[in-house]
Amino acid sequence: MQTQRNRRFHLIYISLFLIGSHSYADKVVYNESNLFTNNDHLTISSSGSFRLQSLIFDEYNNTNDALKYRRDGYNSFSKISLGSDYKFSNDLHFLIGSETYINYPKILRWHGRYNKSDSTLTANQLYVGIKNDQFGTLKFGKINDLFYDVVGVKTDLADYTPIAQPLDFSNQSAFDGTGAANRTLRYEKSYKKLDFYSAYLFKDTNTSDAQSTFKRNYGLQFATEYHFTPNFSWANAYQYNSGKLNNNTSNEQKKYNGHLIGSSLFYIDNHWLISLGVNYTKNLLPTHSNITQTAYNSETFGLESYAGYKFDIHQYAIENIRPYILETHFKYINGRNFKQNNVGIGTAIKFKYGLGLDVEHYFTSDTVNTPDLTLLRLRFDY
Secondary structure: OHHHHHHHHHHHHOOOOOOOOOOOOOEEEEEEEOOOOOOOEEEEEEEEEEEEEEEEEOOOOOOOHHHHHHHHOEEOOOEEEEEEEEEOOOOEEEEEEEEEEEOHHHHOOOOOOOOOOOOOEEEEEEEEEEEEOOOEEEEEEEEOOHHHHHHHHHOOOOOOOOOOOHHHHOOOOOOOOOOOEEEEEEEEEEEOOEEEEEEEEOOOOOEEOOOEEEEEEEEEEEEEEEEOOOOEEEEEEEEEEEEEEEEOOOOOEEEEEEEEEEEEEEEEOOOEEEEEEEEEEEOOOOOOOOOHHHOOOOEEEEEEEEEEEOEEEEEOOEEEEEEEEEEEEEEEEEOOOOEEEEEEEEEEEEEHHHEEEEEEEEEEEEOOOOOOEEEEEEEEEO
């Protein structure tokens, strides 16, 4: 268990903050009116990011030795998103959305750059929805959790690779409300400067490991974002998760209630990008204990901050260069002895045609003696 957790902590570093394009808009691939009636309209859009990354620790030891192959270059959460918006009346839209992670080295059988256990394709999101211009948007399916989409994304600018957020420390992220979850009903509405979100997670099927079986009874999520100006916003979120844990050997059973609360400030203009986020969980993230009655009796705290300044170049095929600094802190207040502090410095270079290069170095201090590392990332975003 200790080895698995140590490996997980190091894998968190694999996809740290990806700063360069990071807020790239969907590209419209189909846009047509009057398909079936005189008033309908169909838009299909897509976005994607393909990332080749090299991870180089300052030293290799028993906690990261298995990652040596990643020095040669490996996939880092490459994905393709697709969405459609069919307007079938003046104020009603039918929506379909999807997001798929693509492990292209495994697809290409690029040996030495993936684990055999890695998935080739992973459907991270798949949902349908109805949008009304007056009453808001309702979605149902596998959808990202509200905490991340509204609060956490402000400081996880690499796009679903946070360092000090519950998503990366949960081993039940598809069921406990920290990651994309099946059977999610989500509502969204904007009121002038305020965006409001709520979601209900229905009862889901069991998910098991060798020692225990986890089952979600239901979950509740709420979030708001207030826009002080077009460039400056404040986001808040709260999530509640009701679950059940069974010991596979003794049939011991425990009901528990998990809580997650977070807040973030975010500022962006033509040059500056500054963000600060905090989160707190109670009885949501696992402890080291294999005993069912204490497995989720935990409290954690996380903090992330980032500041970067973009210099426009527009010469020699370089669009801009963004040097940045980031800092993260994560610790268990109760439930296990673990804390981690990171300070990162880096430079993101954005070239023409969606190409980019990131060079980053991280100074790490934690309770499992993780060495410092340097990270190189070549990417193509569209």
